Amino acid sequence: MSLTGRTVIVTGAGGGLGRTHALFLGGMGANIVVNDMNGESAAAVADEVVAAGGAALAFAGSVTDEARVAAMVDAAMEKWGRIDILVNNAGILRDKTFAKMDLEDFRQVIDVHLMGSVICTKAVWEIMRRQQYGRVVMTTSSSGLYGNFGQSNYGAAKMALVGLMQTLALEGEKYNVRVNCLAPTAATQMTGELFSREVLERLAPEAVSAGLLALVGENAPTRAILCAGGGRFASANITMTQGVQLGAGDGVAEKVVEQWDRVCERTGDVVPPYGFAQVEMELASVGLDAVSLLKTG
Incomplete structure (x- = not known):
């Protein structure tokens, strides 16, 4: 079950869930690229990975900046010669009801969650196809899968990532590039104001990160949506009923x-x-x- 020799990029890894993802995957033997907007935070997490016996490279930059993302991929390739796993974790919140939401708040959330994941995935896609191995994780949310009051922008972005996952999994299949989604519930800076202290203690981000191995390992599935939080793991699916044939025309x-x-x-x-x-x-x-x-x- 080791990830020794694999190189992983984790975006938004300077704190919260991204940090625990980086530490967990580093503990499994992977080389970790710790990406974050805040260079000091990225460096601190990279130091934690190294202190725990792993290998890490800190890289500051926004996932929406194509040039910085390209430079990050180049740095990883120069250091380790391959990129095997991408965990698209970076995100922001701009919660308001749709009636009160500024369109710029909508665009910013779409830009970071959706386009940030697109930009990072595009940057590693040809590398993974060429080496005939790749694992990509999109971070979706129950807010996208099922809706959540006051999160129209966030929900739209998170459901869009499911659609992206569905198609990339099909396109990557013959190249052994598998693409999955993780829908986490965790106590992080993004969720700290939503829950009581007791609830937050039960929703440790480490409990979510443990589910990553199933999505990025040698025998990972593809097109899976893993819901994880508080030690509970479930699979979400987009299904279609058998329906009824009613024909066409009048009536x-x-x-x-x-x-x-x-x-x-x-x-x-x-x-x-x-x-x-x-x-x-x-x-x-x-x-x-x-x-x-x-x-x-």
Whole structure:
């Protein structure tokens, strides 16, 4: 179960959950690139990794800065010659109800969580494809999966990361690049004002970081969403019901309303292996094979 010889980039690792991710993965034998906006914080965590017997490199810079991210990847490659794991952890909060939210607050959250993850993943993607090995973790949230009052910007960004994960997992599969999501609940600077002291003590970030090994190890899955917090681990899935074939034409709109309970019936729901599966299921309901009907040129 060791990660000896693997090189890991953890973004937003100068404190909180990113710090415990870096310490945990460093303790598993991996070389750690500790990224953070605050250079002193990044250096302090890198020192902790080294003091614990690991190897680490601190690198200051925003995940939204393409040039700095590229320089970080270059520094890791120069020092260790490969990048095996990327943990996209960096994030910010700008919580307000949608009615009161400034659009700039929306853009900033999307920029850091979503585009920051895109920029960092793009920077290592070709390296991972070329070496035929890579593990990428996106940090999603139950706020994205299920919604949370006052977090429309954060929820939108976090659900977007699930969509990014779904497609990159498909595109990376033949290169042994596996992409997963982690949905954490932890006592950090971002969540400190949300919970009581008793709750925060039970939600130690270390309990979340322990779930990373399953997502980044040799036998990691791909397209998985791991929910972790307080020592509890669960899997979240985006499913599709079997649905009802109601046809097309006059009166169908009313039938959809009338048959709503059947449309939403969860018995026999499935996790589609890819987006095109929806088309396949829809055409199969009228006796057609979607694949055989595809234009091939």
